[in-house]
Amino acid sequence: MPSTSPELGVLPYDALLLYSFGGPDKPEDVVPFLRNVTAGKGIPDSRLEAVGEHYYAFGGKSPINEQNLALKGALEKELAERGLDLPVVWGNRNWAPYTTDAIDELEAMGAKRAVALVTSAYSSYSGCRQYREDLATVLDRRGQLGPDGSTGVQFDKIRSYFNTPGFVQGNADAVVEAFTRLGDDGGDPAVARLVFVTHSVPATMEAASGVGHATYREQHLDICALVAQDVSARVGRTVEWDLAYCSRSGPPHQPWLDPDVNDHLGVLAADGVRDVVLAPVGFVSDHMEVAYDLDTEALATARELGMAAVRAGTVGTRPEFVRQLVDLVLERAALARGEDVEQAAVGSFPAFPSVTPPDCCLRVHEQPSGIPALCSEDMHR
Numbered sequence: 007m008p009s010t011s012p013e014l015g016v017l018p019y020d021a022l023l024l025y026s027f028g029g030p031d032k033p034e035d036v037v038p039f040l041r042n043v044t045a046g047k048g049i050p051d052s053r054l055e056a057v058g059e060h061y062y063a064f065g066g067k068s069p070i071n072e073q074n075l076a077l078k079g080a081l082e083k084e085l086a087e088r089g090l091d092l093p094v095v096w097g098n099r100n101w102a103p104y105t106t107d108a109i110d111e112l113e114a115m116g117a118k119r120a121v122a123l124v125t126s127a128y129s130s131y132s133g134c135r136q137y138r139e140d141l142a143t144v145l146d147r148r149g150q151l152g153p154d155g156s157t158g159v160q161f162d163k164i165r166s167y168f169n170t171p172g173f174v175q176g177n178a179d180a181v182v183e184a185f186t187r188l189g190d191d192g193g194d195p196a197v198a199r200l201v202f203v204t205h206s207v208p209a210t211m212e213a214a215s216g217v218g219h220a221t222y223r224e225q226h227l228d229i230c231a232l233v234a235q236d237v238s239a240r241v242g243r244t245v246e247w248d249l250a251y252c253s254r255s256g257p258p259h260q261p262w263l264d265p266d267v268n269d270h271l272g273v274l275a276a277d278g279v280r281d282v283v284l285a286p287v288g289f290v291s292d293h294m295e296v297a298y299d300l301d302t303e304a305l306a307t308a309r310e311l312g313m314a315a316v317r318a319g320t321v322g323t324r325p326e327f328v329r330q331l332v333d334l335v336l337e338r339a340a341l342a343r344g345e346d347v348e349q350a351a352v353g354s355f356p357a358f359p360s361v362t363p364p365d366c367c368l369r370v371h372e373q374p375s376g377i378p379a380l381c382s383e384d385m386h387r
């Protein structure tokens with residue numbers, strides 16, 4: 007393999023697709039958005055009504071779109087500062103600007119080959135394959151999905167980045183700041199418990215997320231340990247920590263990852279824990295799950311239990327995180343050029359693949375959806 011050629015920068019890419027979930031901008035968007043998200047996924051109506059209420063409680067507007075625009079701006083700034091000429095286009099799976107709008111924009115600028123950065127740090131169906139399926143489905147609808155991949159704009163994907171130094175460092179810094187804030191709020195940072203929180207997924211999705219690499223839960227546990235280690239060093243004691251979950255949906259009889267963060271706070275309170283920092287490491291920005299499930303619901307639970315609790319920030323547009331994302335763009339470009347690049351990874355697991363095995367991260371293990379997914383070994387050209 008040739009050695010690395012950093013002077014080639016972002017070549018062969020001519021655009022970066024910032025690819026996200028999407029969310030409603032106004033009350034009239036809420037129901038159509040929820041229909042887009044839940045088509046064929048067996049979410050009970052009661053859950054949909056409840057989730058709709060979470061959005062209405064915030065004026066029908068999710069914070070996610072503005073946060074993605076902020077990240078887009080931060081990426082543009084970082085790219086420009088490094089002299090890298092790579093336009094950033096934003097698109098979403100479930101709301102405008104949709105995937106197809108982003109592809110239109112890429113075509114209008116004459117882009118032939120784009121690198122996709124999804125706003126999900128971990129690998130699972132929801133955080134990885136679903137984005138790749140959506141790209142393939144939309145290209146297919148546009149008549150641009152050939153037997154060997156796309157025939158329109160060609161897409162590569164940046165690897166899952168939970169185990170990169172900038173993501174872990176950004177989370178650790180946010181947690182340290184939260185310990186300070188807990189003290190300002192009358193809590194006791196010298197004894198506080200650290201509770202990491204992520205999005206729950208069905209047990210079947212968790213099992214399917216582990217083909218060829220660590221599962222979704224294992225990915226979290228690994229980097230939570232690193233964050234807790236760094237925080238412990240900085241606050242000067244061994245901070246005890248746990249991983250809890252939020253935003254469970256699906257029918258009640260279906261097993262999902264637990265404990266739920268509210269239940270877990272109850273268990274901690276019964277054990278005599280009075281001070282808690284909640285760290286939403288499963289989310290890259292403060293979107294609705296964070297604003298509702300943590301800031302509204304879990305903090306209220308903590309208050310009812312007589313606990314002092316604060317919620318740590320997400321990595322958002324923290325400089326170390328944004329720098330890491332641009333490093334990952336350069337890494338992916340070097341890989342696309344066939345170079346032998348060193349892939350930064352922290353914790354027990356190696357860098358995750360950017361071209362995945364065909365059976366990676368199915369919704370249910372050994373049950374292929376029949377939907378093609380881009381950036382997979384069987385699709386790549």
Ligand SMILES: CC1=C(CCC(=O)O)c2cc3nc(cc4[nH]c(cc5[nH]c(cc1n2)c(C)c5CCC(=O)O)c(CCC(=O)O)c4C)C(CCC(=O)O)=C3C
Nearest residue numbers: 027029043047057068070125126132133205207255293294
């Ligand atoms: C792992 C994961 C992430 C984290 C990775 C990532 O960040 O991408 C994530 C992100 C998000 N999920 C979001 C919203 C929703 N997710 C839903 C439903 C579901 N999510 C799931 C998993 C995940 N979801 C699953 C297994 C379901 C059940 C249906 C299914 O099996 O697919 C539903 C339907 C109602 C409900 O069930 O709650 C909604 C409205 C928003 C937008 C928030 C905003 O507006 O700010 C974001 C960023």
Ligand SMILES: [Fe+2]
Nearest residue numbers: 027132205253
């Ligand atoms: Fe979700």
